[in-house]
Amino acid sequence: MLSEKAWSPYLAGIVIGLLQIPAFLIIETALGASSSYVTVGALITSWVDPSILDIKYASSHVATTAKNWWQVALVGGVAIGALISMKMSGARRAGRSPIWSRALGSASPMKRYAVAFFGGFIMLFGARIADGCTSGHGLSGMAQLSVGSTVAVAAMFAGGIATAMLALRRI
Amino acid sequence: MSVFVAVLVGIAMGIVFGFALEKSRVFEPGMIVGQMQMKNFIMLKVFLTAVATGAVVLAALNGFGYVKLAPKAALYSADIVGGLILGAGITLAGACPGTTLAQIGAGYSDAFFTLIGGLAGAVAYAYAQPALSKTFLAQGGGKIIFSDLIGVPYWMAALVLAAVLAVVLMALEAWRPWRADLGADVDGDLPASGAPSVAARPQPAE
Numbered sequence: 527m528l529s530e531k532a533w534s535p536y537l538a539g540i541v542i543g544l545l546q547i548p549a550f551l552i553i554e555t556a557l558g559a560s561s562s563y564v565t566v567g568a569l570i571t572s573w574v575d576p577s578i579l580d581i582k583y584a585s586s587h588v589a590t591t592a593k594n595w596w597q598v599a600l601v602g603g604v605a606i607g608a609l610i611s612m613k614m615s616g617a618r619r620a621g622r623s624p625i626w627s628r629a630l631g632s633a634s635p636m637k638r639y640a641v642a643f644f645g646g647f648i649m650l651f652g653a654r655i656a657d658g659c660t661s662g663h664g665l666s667g668m669a670q671l672s673v674g675s676t677v678a679v680a681a682m683f684a685g686g687i688a689t690a691m692l693a694l695r696r697i
Numbered sequence: 698m699s700v701f702v703a704v705l706v707g708i709a710m711g712i713v714f715g716f717a718l719e720k721s722r723v724f725e726p727g728m729i730v731g732q733m734q735m736k737n738f739i740m741l742k743v744f745l746t747a748v749a750t751g752a753v754v755l756a757a758l759n760g761f762g763y764v765k766l767a768p769k770a771a772l773y774s775a776d777i778v779g780g781l782i783l784g785a786g787i788t789l790a791g792a793c794p795g796t797t798l799a800q801i802g803a804g805y806s807d808a809f810f811t812l813i814g815g816l817a818g819a820v821a822y823a824y825a826q827p828a829l830s831k832t833f834l835a836q837g838g839g840k841i842i843f844s845d846l847i848g849v850p851y852w853m854a855a856l857v858l859a860a861v862l863a864v865v866l867m868a869l870e871a872w873r874p875w876r877a878d879l880g881a882d883v884d885g886d887l888p889a890s891g892a893p894s895v896a897a898r899p900q901p902a903e
Contacts, residue, residue: 530720532883535742535875536866538721542743543750545710550755550764552706553698557714557751559795563819571820583826592703599704601798603711604718608802611719617883619804623726623791624886626807639810641789646797646814647821649786653794654822655834656779657769660793663780664744667769669751671843671854674771681780682787683733689785690733697730697886 531615546669553596556666559604560659561587562597563650625697656681715799724799726791727885728878733788737878737885738869749862752855760852772837779834790814 527533542557549557568584579585587594612618627633630641653659656678658667664682667675718724723743731737758764787793790811792800797815800808822829829835844854880886 532722532879533717533720535721535723535739536746538717538723539743539746540750541717542714542747543754545714546751546754547758548706548710550758550767553703554764554767556767559793560819563794563815564823567816567820568823570816571823578820578823581823581827584823587823590700592698592700595700596703596707599707600711600714601795603708603713604715604795604798605711605802606708607712607715607717608719608724608799609715610712611716612803615720617719617803619800619884620806622805622807623884624882625727625730625884626791628888629730635807638807642791642807642810643814643817645786645789645791646811646816647786647818648782649790649792649811650794650815650818651822652779652782652784652786654779654819654826655829656776656783657772659783659795660744660787661795663769663776665747665751666767668748668858669755669855670766670768671752671851671858672768672771673841673843673846674769674773674776674837676843677771677773678776678780678783681777682784685781685784686733686788687735687784689788690730693785694730694734694788696734697727697736697888 528611529614529616531617542665543669546666549666553593555593555596556662556670557600558597558658558662558666559601560650560653560662561594562601564654565594565598629694629697631695652685714795715802718796718799719803722879722883722885724792724796724803725884726800726805727880727887729791729793729796730788731878731885731887733784737887738873739875739878739885742866742869742875745862745866749859749866752859752862756852756855756859759855760850766842766851768840768842770838771841772835774836775834786818 564587663675663678721743728739732740797811844851
């Protein structure tokens with residue numbers, strides 16, 4: 527089973543949902559991903575501009591606390607887990623997904639890299655405004671029946687669908 | 698809890714998380730963009746299954762008193778504005794903040810640009826946060842959950858949510874079997890159904 531290329535989305539979804547058990551019991555927090563970008567980004571920035579740590583939002587994310595660095599380790603572990611899974615199944619990815627040349631109407635790597643950078647930038651800027659992403663608001667917030675998280679997830683899909691319809695071509 | 702132990706726990710949990718993201722193929726740009734174009738439903742299936750599982754797990758842990766819930770404060774303006782921008786970013790990146798790392802692990806080179814863009818976006822927000830915190834985006838507050846609004850215990854409403862999601866997922870699966878959404882290279886690349894209409898469609902602005 528570990529060497530299969532694809533699992534049922536239901537099996538994978540159950541595994542991901544079960545991760546709330548160690549998150550709540552051991553770390554006393556919910557699954558999340560986007561605040562780790564502030565931790566790492568603000569730490570790297572502080573080497574060039576130490577004054578960023580005068581901003582309480584930045585310094586509280588960089589602080590050496592269990593929750594901050596647990597989440598950084600979590601997203602780092604995601605890369606390791608995906609690498610192990612890919613090695614075991616042989617579903618190696620290289621370069622860019624074939625959908626991008628259709629979605630962007632161009633096979634240019636530079637165009638894709640520019641769109642990826644811009645997409646990543648607004649993805650995290652938006653996630654930080656909303657105080658959570660697909661994991662924190664989506665997986666964890668909705669499971670906790672949070673009203674604000676449900677609003678955020680609805681907006682996330684609305685923004686995603688509108689952008690996919692207006693800015694990308696059909697894949 | 699020492700930071701060192703928390704990091705070890707985080708790496709172990711992340712490996713499981715990344716493994717499941719890779720096996721489900723939900724980290725594929727073809728799945729994420731395909732979902733946003735309503736062409737592929739694997740992302741929604743993984744997402745709703747994980748929400749339902751989390752709801753059952755937390756209903757048990759919270760209902761028996763082992764854990765306290767940790768919902769985020771409801772800041773509706775920020776949730777809507779941030780959610781819309783985040784959603785646009787997910788579509789253009791073909792990833793979310795967590796799956797970006799799964800893409801890197803699986804070998805996609807453009808995911809490094811998503812990651813660097815994401816770090817830059819997070820830093821830009823950190824610089825802007827003191828100013829933004831004085832705007833309408835900071836209005837609201839209160840950790841409001843639906844079960845409190847209805848006046849039932851959390852565990853009861855969470856189990857109802859999980860049951861409703863299970864029915865929705867069964868209907869979704871009957872309508873769109875998941876194997877049909879995988880594509881030949883399990884990357885959600887399903888050109889056959891979309892190819893003719895792409896050529897005929899007027900090109901949208903970019």
